[in-house]
Amino acid sequence: MTVRTRFAPSPTGFIHLGNIRSALYPWAFARATGGVFVLRIEDTDLERSSQAAVDVIIEGMKWLGLDHDEGPFYQMQRMDRYKAVLAEMVAAGHVYPCYMSMAELDALRERQMANKEKPRYDGTWRPEPGKVLQPVPEGVKPVLRFKNPQGGVVAWDDKVKGLIEIRNDELDDLVIARPDGTPTYNFCVVVDDIDMAITHVIRGDDHVNNTPRQINIFRALGKEPPVYAHLPTVLNEQGEKMSKRNGAKPVTQYRDEGYLPDAMVNYLARLGWSHGDDEIFSRAQFLEWFNLDHLGRSAAQFDEAKLRWVNAQHLKAMDDAALAPLVAEQLLKRGITADERLAAICGLFKDRCDTTVALAGWAAAFYADVAPSAEERAQHVTPAIQPALATLSEKLAASAWNKASISAAIKETITAHGIKMPQLAMPVRVLVMGTAQTPSLDAVLELQNQQTVLTRLQNR
Incomplete structure (x- = not known):
């Protein structure tokens, strides 16, 4: 089996480090196993998705060297495919129209919460043998709901979290198409993963609640789900979930x-x-x-x-x-x-x-003017060291411009004035580099232009 992984970001904001880690691991797993890494852009949220966000995703992955083998695929360009699969599911009896209005759904949830029950769709429009459905209201476009299996459990061996089991009775019938016929996220993801032959889904653990629903849709379509690995959240330095709202950077x-x-x-x-x-x-x-x-x-x-x-x-x-x-x-x-x-x-x-x-x-400092601070100049470029600086300047002007000759000029100056290396090196660094702390002085001066060094030493 060829390993096939995917990164499927939503372009609803810039991509930060928490997001890109969810690209790194599937990329690495594909590369480590000689597999295929797919890039898929989940852009069905038309109000929040933007091309600018897509560009940052691709630019960021390119910079990090997370090269994809296939894609980018855009969900909005696959709508005909989703609708064809929806039609197949309707024909097979896996999907049914639901005419419950948002007001009715809100009222249902309020009653359930008042009764301390889990808010969920109650199956009002779900067809069952012997069940008589109420008349279809006029002028109402239905959503399409997936007939989630009743009884039993959905289980998978998560590569991070271990065995996870969810009772089907805890899952209500998911809306998989809106009144205008547009398919929803959980449905599109399953069709994409099937069509792209994804073998391993490595993603953030904020998707754990979606997984049992997606597994049931896979099986309704006669396919086995991929291997799942749900990654723990990346927290920012304050211990909050990393996000744009919490100060994450692109x-x-x-x-x-x-x-x-x-x-x-x-x-x-x-x-x-x-x-x-x-x-x-x-x-x-x-x-x-x-x-x-x-x-x-x-x-x-x-x-x-x-x-x-x-x-x-x-x-x-x-x-x-x-x-x-x-x-x-x-x-x-x-x-x-x-x-x-x-x-x-x-x-x-x-x-x-x-x-x-x-x-x-x-x-x-090797290509532009330097400006030593007044404090460092006052501390190191003192009147007492001026004669030694003048001597060094003369010797460097007559010197071959290599490390050995520069080092010799420095040592001769130190000997001639009876001073120690730091007494000369510190002011030279301040004048030539703008700071008293640099690597070995002869190595620094060798890389500087000779005339630049002489000019800066004269500016004392």
């Missing part, structure tokens, strides 16, 4: 803030799955290790500090030449065009950074 914002896609995949993978105590791993390792047997049962909580730490580890491990184009993009946002030095600059500063934005901040 996935693409993390790209703009300088996070690496492989680091995001690493971090998201650990929000509900584990491989022993491994915290940092590559995409290839993740796909080698991933299965459905180690999905967590508890809600995972997002931690931006942890995400930054994971990103920093990936930044340090990343090849300088591969990192440079990402930093160049961040520099362009500042109006700065980098050159061939950028890869070496990345190599020198990446251990100090947790995002490409932070790394671009260091790199900017």
Whole structure:
């Protein structure tokens, strides 16, 4: 059997990390098993769905490298198919028209709640042997309801939650088509999963209540349901369900803030799955290790500090030449065009950074003017050090521009003035880089333009 998984978001708002984790696991399972990953856009909520939201879904998945093999399929483009299956179900007696008005339904629910009963449709229009239905009201367009089986249980072995059993008597007859004939979510999902031969449905546990209804529709259509894995909720840092209303950011914002896609995949993978105590791993390792047997049962909580730490580890491990184009993009946002030095600059500063934005901040000092703070200038560029700075400037002006020659000029200046390395290095860093804390001074100066260094040292 070829594994076929799907990600089926509703484009009713931007996609955040809690949503995208529901794409990561089915993508990873398909890749780990040599299967097929399908992208399906569930856009039947016409009032709330938007093309802009679809674009962010596709853009976010592309950035994270969650490539789909088939799709995107749009439910609104499949309406004829749904209506054909509805007609088959009507003909087979699995569906019936219900003429109960919304006012009647509301009144029924109020009576049930007053009697401390579970609010549910009572089967008024459900045809049964020997049952006489009331006359069809004039001018009322009915909804279509699915004849849910009566008696017995719906059971499935969930790959996260274990065995789940729901009594059929707890499920009322689901509306599967509105008065205008438009099919509803639970019905469309089943037809899609059948047509797309989905073998494993890996989704959030907010869908658990839909699952028994969908399983019964599968079986009414003569099909066995797929394997289900319902993932626990992702909570935000306040312990609330991650959502736009609770401050969640679009996935693409993390790209703009300088996070690496492989680091995001690493971090998201650990929000509900584990491989022993491994915290940092590559995409290839993740796909080698991933299965459905180690999905967590508890809600995972997002931690931006942890995400930054994971990103920093990936930044340090990343090849300088591969990192440079990402930093160049961040520099362009500042109006700065980098050159061939950028890869070496990345190599020198990446251990100090947790995002490409932070790394671009260091790199900017090699391409744009720096402005040391008055405090650092007053602390380090003192009158006492001015003679040594003048000597170093003269020696660097006459020096070959490589690390060894620069290092020699620095050592000669220290010896000539009888001072220690920090006494000279700190003011040089402040003048040349705008800050007193940098990597090895000779390595930093070597990557700077020689004339830029001399000009900044003279501005003392």
